[in-house]
Amino acid sequence: MKKVVLSSVLFTFLIYSSAFSQRVEQERVTRIRDWARVQPRKLIDCPTAGLLPRGSFDFDIKVFPEGGLVNTIDVGLMNRFMLGLSFGGAKLISDEKPDWYPRVEIAAKLRFINESYLMPAFVLGYDGQGIGAYSDSLERYQYKSKGFYGVVSKNYLVFDVPVGFHFGGNYSLENEDEDKNISLFLGADVRFNESFGGILEYDLGTNDDGGRALGEGKGYLNLGLQWIFSDQLTLQLDLRNLFTNTEDKSYIGRELRIIFVEFF
Numbered sequence: 001m002k003k004v005v006l007s008s009v010l011f012t013f014l015i016y017s018s019a020f021s022q023r024v025e026q027e028r029v030t031r032i033r034d035w036a037r038v039q040p041r042k043l044i045d046c047p048t049a050g051l052l053p054r055g056s057f058d059f060d061i062k063v064f065p066e067g068g069l070v071n072t073i074d075v076g077l078m079n080r081f082m083l084g085l086s087f088g089g090a091k092l093i094s095d096e097k098p099d100w101y102p103r104v105e106i107a108a109k110l111r112f113i114n115e116s117y118l119m120p121a122f123v124l125g126y127d128g129q130g131i132g133a134y135s136d137s138l139e140r141y142q143y144k145s146k147g148f149y150g151v152v153s154k155n156y157l158v159f160d161v162p163v164g165f166h167f168g169g170n171y172s173l174e175n176e177d178e179d180k181n182i183s184l185f186l187g188a189d190v191r192f193n194e195s196f197g198g199i200l201e202y203d204l205g206t207n208d209d210g211g212r213a214l215g216e217g218k219g220y221l222n223l224g225l226q227w228i229f230s231d232q233l234t235l236q237l238d239l240r241n242l243f244t245n246t247e248d249k250s251y252i253g254r255e256l257r258i259i260f261v262e263f264f
Contacts, residue, residue, distance in 0.1 A: 039155065039164050039189070041074065041082070041109070043201040044222040044238050045131065046185045047146060048166045049121035049153035051111055052076030058261040064131055065253050067094035072107070072129065080111040090133040105129040105145065120154035130174065140174035142246070143220070144208055147172035164189045178211025191228070199224035205245060218245040234259040
């Protein structure tokens with residue numbers, strides 16, 4: 001009789017343990033998927049495979065050194081496709097004459113593969129918006145736009161902290177500086193808790209180190225710190241060009257970014 005009772009207790013314990021383990025694992029998978037849904041569409045300059053949900057839009061406002069400002073509006077048209085427009089200029093927040101960008105830039109992103117437990121998400125896209133002052137003689141921004149690009153993104157839980165990893169390549173159409181090479185980039189984003197996150201990205205800058213290009217061959221390393229005020233509003237402080245990879249810049253750029261997301 002005792003053996004029967006003991007066996008029943010042991011069997012019940014194993015059943016509950018298995019169910020609890022499955023629930024914990026499911027919660028981990030769910031957290032990864034939830035994090036993928038709010039994954040940034042762009043780190044600082046480098047795009048990710050993240051998309052806006054269908055029927056949503058965002059305002060992405062970036063304030064950069066010397067009074068510059070760029071405003072981007074992105075719209076999630078489909079579950080796998082988003083479209084954006086951006087415009088801005090340098091010296092807008094100053095007592096000097098504004099230096100407007102020459103045109104409104106277009107961005108588009110199409111996801112071909114959704115992220116799964118094993119597979120990363122994969123997108124192809126185009127982004128014509130660079131950052132910094134625009135050079136009419138070189139027909140380029142101080143920091144080139146990505147142009148045509150492809151990128152893969154994968155999310156993990158590292159010590160129970162959501163982390164996203166991103167890797168891609170791009171071909172910029174800003175090549176009047178006689179540097180038409182393809183460049184590669186990689187980066188990561190982490191959400192420390194509900195309120196704070198971090199971003200790190202590195203662009204090899206192989207399309208900005210030859211001919212009349214502005215880079216010096218060290219690539220562009222950028223760092224961002226996020227204050228996630230709510231699901232809709234994020235404030236971000238970016239430190240740009242940590243390697244000071246430009247001839248005319250001997251200091252690290254400081255930028256402020258405001259991202260607001262809303263649904264139709």
